[in-house]
Amino acid sequence: MAQRRTATIKDVAAAAGVGIATVSRVFSGTGSVSAATRERVLAAAGELDYRPSALGRGLKLRRSGGIGLIVPDVTDPFHADLVAGVLACARGLGEHVIVDAAYGDPAREAEIVERLVEQRVDGIIAVPAGARADWRAAARVCSSVVFADRMLPDLPEIPAVLADDAGGVRSLTEYLAGLGHRRVGFLGGAPGAPAGVRERAFRDTLAQLGVPVEEDLVVAARAARDAAYAAAAGLLQRRADVTAVLAAGHLLGEAAVLVARELDLRVPADVSIAMVDDVSWAELCDPPLTAVARPGHDIGYRACELLLREPARRGRGQPVLLPTELVVRGSCGPLRPARR
Amino acid sequence: MAQRRTATIKDVAAAAGVGIATVSRVFSGTGSVSAATRERVLAAAGELDYRPSALGRGLKLRRSGGIGLIVPDVTDPFHADLVAGVLACARGLGEHVIVDAAYGDPAREAEIVERLVEQRVDGIIAVPAGARADWRAAARVCSSVVFADRMLPDLPEIPAVLADDAGGVRSLTEYLAGLGHRRVGFLGGAPGAPAGVRERAFRDTLAQLGVPVEEDLVVAARAARDAAYAAAAGLLQRRADVTAVLAAGHLLGEAAVLVARELDLRVPADVSIAMVDDVSWAELCDPPLTAVARPGHDIGYRACELLLREPARRGRGQPVLLPTELVVRGSCGPLRPARR
DNA sequence: TTGAAAGCGCTAACAT
DNA sequence: ATGTTAGCGCTTTCAA
Numbered sequence: 001m002a003q004r005r006t007a008t009i010k011d012v013a014a015a016a017g018v019g020i021a022t023v024s025r026v027f028s029g030t031g032s033v034s035a036a037t038r039e040r041v042l043a044a045a046g047e048l049d050y051r052p053s054a055l056g057r058g059l060k061l062r063r064s065g066g067i068g069l070i071v072p073d074v075t076d077p078f079h080a081d082l083v084a085g086v087l088a089c090a091r092g093l094g095e096h097v098i099v100d101a102a103y104g105d106p107a108r109e110a111e112i113v114e115r116l117v118e119q120r121v122d123g124i125i126a127v128p129a130g131a132r133a134d135w136r137a138a139a140r141v142c143s144s145v146v147f148a149d150r151m152l153p154d155l156p157e158i159p160a161v162l163a164d165d166a167g168g169v170r171s172l173t174e175y176l177a178g179l180g181h182r183r184v185g186f187l188g189g190a191p192g193a194p195a196g197v198r199e200r201a202f203r204d205t206l207a208q209l210g211v212p213v214e215e216d217l218v219v220a221a222r223a224a225r226d227a228a229y230a231a232a233a234g235l236l237q238r239r240a241d242v243t244a245v246l247a248a249g250h251l252l253g254e255a256a257v258l259v260a261r262e263l264d265l266r267v268p269a270d271v272s273i274a275m276v277d278d279v280s281w282a283e284l285c286d287p288p289l290t291a292v293a294r295p296g297h298d299i300g301y302r303a304c305e306l307l308l309r310e311p312a313r314r315g316r317g318q319p320v321l322l323p324t325e326l327v328v329r330g331s332c333g334p335l336r337p338a339r340r
Numbered sequence: 341m342a343q344r345r346t347a348t349i350k351d352v353a354a355a356a357g358v359g360i361a362t363v364s365r366v367f368s369g370t371g372s373v374s375a376a377t378r379e380r381v382l383a384a385a386g387e388l389d390y391r392p393s394a395l396g397r398g399l400k401l402r403r404s405g406g407i408g409l410i411v412p413d414v415t416d417p418f419h420a421d422l423v424a425g426v427l428a429c430a431r432g433l434g435e436h437v438i439v440d441a442a443y444g445d446p447a448r449e450a451e452i453v454e455r456l457v458e459q460r461v462d463g464i465i466a467v468p469a470g471a472r473a474d475w476r477a478a479a480r481v482c483s484s485v486v487f488a489d490r491m492l493p494d495l496p497e498i499p500a501v502l503a504d505d506a507g508g509v510r511s512l513t514e515y516l517a518g519l520g521h522r523r524v525g526f527l528g529g530a531p532g533a534p535a536g537v538r539e540r541a542f543r544d545t546l547a548q549l550g551v552p553v554e555e556d557l558v559v560a561a562r563a564a565r566d567a568a569y570a571a572a573a574g575l576l577q578r579r580a581d582v583t584a585v586l587a588a589g590h591l592l593g594e595a596a597v598l599v600a601r602e603l604d605l606r607v608p609a610d611v612s613i614a615m616v617d618d619v620s621w622a623e624l625c626d627p628p629l630t631a632v633a634r635p636g637h638d639i640g641y642r643a644c645e646l647l648l649r650e651p652a653r654r655g656r657g658q659p660v661l662l663p664t665e666l667v668v669r670g671s672c673g674p675l676r677p678a679r680r
Numbered sequence: 681t682t683g684a685a686a687g688c689g690c691t692a693a694c695a696t
Numbered sequence: 697a698t699g700t701t702a703g704c705g706c707t708t709t710c711a712a
Contacts, residue, residue: 006481008689019699024691031692034697049481054458055398056689059704064395066438066459075424080415087414087441096455098406099439101427115436118394119406141346141389257624281621284597348705359683364707371708374681396705399688 007048009056016044027052058120066096067307068116070126072104072223077250077279078296079127082148085300086125093308095122104223106131113138123307125300128152144311148303149296151319160319161303165276166201168292168324169248172274173205175290175326176244180335181272182211185235185245186218187228187252198248198276217242221252228255236263236271243271243335250277250291257285268333278327287330295322347388349396356384367392398460406436407647408456410466412444412563417590417619418636419467422488425640426465433648435462444563446471453478463647465640468492484651488643489636491659500659501643505616508632508664509541509588512614515630515666516584517549520675521612525575525585526558527568527592538588538616557582561592568595576603576611583611583675590617590631597625608673618667627670635662 009027013020018037025031026041033041044050058064069086071079083099090097098116102109109129116124123144128135132154139145139158151160176184184206188199199218206213216239221231232255236242247253253275257267265271267287275282278293299322306313306320349367353360358377365371366381373381384390398404409426411419423439430437438456442449449469456464463484468475472494479485479498491500516524524546528539539558546553556579561571572595575585587593593615597607605611607627615622618633639662646653646660 010689013699020689021691021700022698024689025698028691032697037697051454051457051481053399053460053689055395055402055404055460056704057691059393059395059399059689059706060691062395062704073424074414074427075417075420077415077417077420080417080420083439084413084415084441087439091440096438096459097440098436099423099427100431100436101424114391117391119436120393120395141391254620254624261626280594281624284594284621284625286601286626350705360706361683361685361708362681364705365682368707372681377681393705396688397707399690399705400707402688 007045007050009050009052011048012041012045012050015048016040028057062120063122064120065094066098066119066121067304068112068119068121068124068126069097069099070102070109070112070116070124070128071099072102072127072129074099074101078277078294079149081296082127082300085297085302086148086304087300088297089301089304089308093304095308102129104129106134110134110138113142117142125303125307144307146303146307147319148299159306159313159317161299161306162319162321163294163296163299164321164324165197165294168276168294168326169198169201169246170205171324171326172246172276172290172292173202174209175328176246176272176274176332177206177209177211179244179272179332181244182335183214183217183239183242183244185239185242187231187235187245187247187249187256188218188220189248190220190222202246202248221255223249223251225251225255228252229258232256232259233262236260236265244332245271245273247273247275250275250279250282253277253282253289253291257289267331269336272332274332276324278325282327282329285331289331290329291327293325293327295324298322347385347390349390349392351388352381352385352390355388356380368397402460403462404460405434406438406459406461407644408452408459408461408464408466409437409439410442410449410452410456410464410468411439412442412467412469414439414441418617418634419489421636422467422640422643425637425642426488426644427640428637429641429644429648433644435648442469444469446474450474450478453482457482465643465647484647486643486647487659488639499646499653499657501639501646502659502661503634503636503639504661504664505537505634506541507661508616508634508666509538509586510545511664511666512586512616512630512632513542513545514549515668516586516612516614516672517546517551519584519612519672521584522551522675523554523557523579523582523584525579525582527571527575527585527587527589527596528558528560529588530560530562542586542588561595563589563591565591565595568592569598572596572599573602576600576605584672585611585613587613587615590615590619590622593617593622593629593631597629607671609676612672614672618665622667622669625671629671630669631667633665633667635664638662 013023100112106129127149147160219231221227228251247256274290278291282289282291353363440452446469467489487500559571561567568591587596614630618631622629622631
């Protein structure tokens with residue numbers, strides 16, 4: 001069978017002996033068609049392998065029926081969860097999802113947004129890298145934008161769905177302090193990064209608990225394996241007296257575990273380790289790592305809902321905050337005499 | 341400033357005092373325009389925040405400038421790598437990527453394909469769940485399809501980019517046998533699943549080495565955590581005399597590690613464990629896990645290249661096979677007296 | 681170099 | 697209930 005040009009609505013109409021509007025009605029579910037004609041149309045369509053063109057429909061309707069999703073890295077387990085959540089919600093609403101990764105590069109992010117706008121997506125969900133100027137422009141040009149996991153403080157008008165990071169870090173800090181730890185190291189995000197909430201929560205909680213925070217114990221690292229490792233190594237070597245470390249992300253937690261092992265520190269006998277992000281390896285570690293689970297899937301799902309179903313609720317009000325959960329495993333123990 | 345309707349090519353033409361064809365030429369890079377006119381057009385466009393509509397262009401050109409990507413699960417680290425590879429290649433070629441997850445469900449997969457065809461994607465890359473009938477139909481209706489990571493034996497006409505799984509399992513098996521192991525358990529994929537190559541490679545290699553394979557030692561599990569765990573537990577409990585287990589995937593490896601720990605088996609003193617897929621936690625394990633790395637990113641990249649750049653090379657010939665790499669860590673040791 | 685005009689496949693009035 | 701028609705925003709001959 002020769003590979004004919006793909007059939008159009010016109011072909012189907014001709015084959016079924018009806019007008020193109022009727023075919024349109026059948027496929028878009030709009031208007032009314034008699035059962036008999038519907039049958040004829042469907043038959044003709046089946047015969048011709050007809051698939052309505054989203055391009056034609058989109059042009060007419062001025063929307064593509066798809067949304068854009070920008071994450072820093074699809075390879076990161078947390079963001080992968082988030083993507084899955086968006087896909088789940090979008091599928092339910094009949095929208096497709098154009099995914100791209102910006103790797104924390106604002107320029108790249110801006111470029112992606114540009115492309116999405118050209119595609120006339122119905123909206124954009126983004127874990128923003130953080131160039132407020134670009135996003136301000138994007139928000140003006142694009143139908144709608146929802147931030148997920150992070151928000152830009154300069155852009156409070158853009159709705160956001162976040163994990164309750166402050167709460168998560170607080171519970172982690174309280175847990176560690178409750179175990180008796182006083183010198184706990186904090187491995188945090190790059191200085192000035194939006195992850196600043198985590199560090200602030202750490203400091204605040206400690207202060208509330210009457211534990212003085214030593215500047216020397218809170219260190220920041222770029223969101224990359226090597227940087228995380230360097231930060232952890234720096235902290236643990238510089239301050240052999242820390243009895244616990246709180247890693248504000250799974251990359252940092254990974255680094256802490258690796259460094260502790262390298263330094264022959266027993267966990268939790270010598271150092272307790274806890275982290276934000278309950279990724280799958282936390283349970284495989286030996287000992288399994290205590291962590292705060294952030295609902296990546298839900299964040300994605302909610303963000304998509306907010307974008308597509310509740311345009312009303314968007315805009316005004318505070319960001320949506322989703323709860324985290326402390327998962328206690330074996331990596332933290334009660335305070336013991338300082339090592340060394 | 342009132343939120344005006346988004347500007348069209350006509351608006352720009354009017355504002356710049358030229359015909360729409362000229363604006364089109366400027367933005368599509370086709371034809372020739374004098375520098376002066378180009379400037380005027382660009383200025384007008386900038387003024388109006390004009391973004392050419394991919395919908396309009398797509399309709400005219402009969403292609404959307406995007407490709408579809410179907411994976412079983414974006415949350416799986418290997419598939420996430422694959423997605424990243426596709427994104428990297430697609431970005432370079434100026435195409436966007438519509439991603440969706442089928443979760444191993446052929447019906448869902450078929451539905452996704454349907455949607456992608458309606459979107460008039462320029463091609464589809466899929467890690468097929470495996471309903472040959474659907475894919476046969478899809479291949480007829482869609483411009484082009486490339487399989488990644490897996491292929492359907494019944495559809496040799498669809499080009500595929502795969503990891504050299506047989507080679508990977510062979511090197512793993514040889515490594516284990518070289519350590520002296522004779523009773524090595526094999527944790528494999530569901531019976532009849534495309535992952536059958538792995539099991540076959542295991543059997544063949546053992547046979548070549550003159551090691552008899554005991555049917556009792558090769559077990560299969562669905563690709564899910566619970567199934568994997570059950571399979572691993574079954575194997576290790578039933579045959580306390582196995583001295584090594586080869587897990588044919590990271591989910592199975594995870595299960596093996598967990599079960600071994602549960603059973604108080606020391607690794608590698610009591611059992612050696614090795615697996616296919618060098619996911620990030622392999623290094624975090626204690627001891628770190630020996631694994632075969634499969635090039636997920638490259639597979640995605642190559643698949644995309646094949647789809648978009650080399651339509652000529654498609655179709656004829658064998659699937660593209662990408663090499664794997666054995667990463668030896670500490671989870672495998674020489675044979676010791678049987679436990680128990 | 682530039683403009684006019686004819687669609688690309690579809691939906692939505694508007695007729696009938 | 698069904699057909700006719702006018703675009704949606706763009707590219708591309710074809711003339712000028």
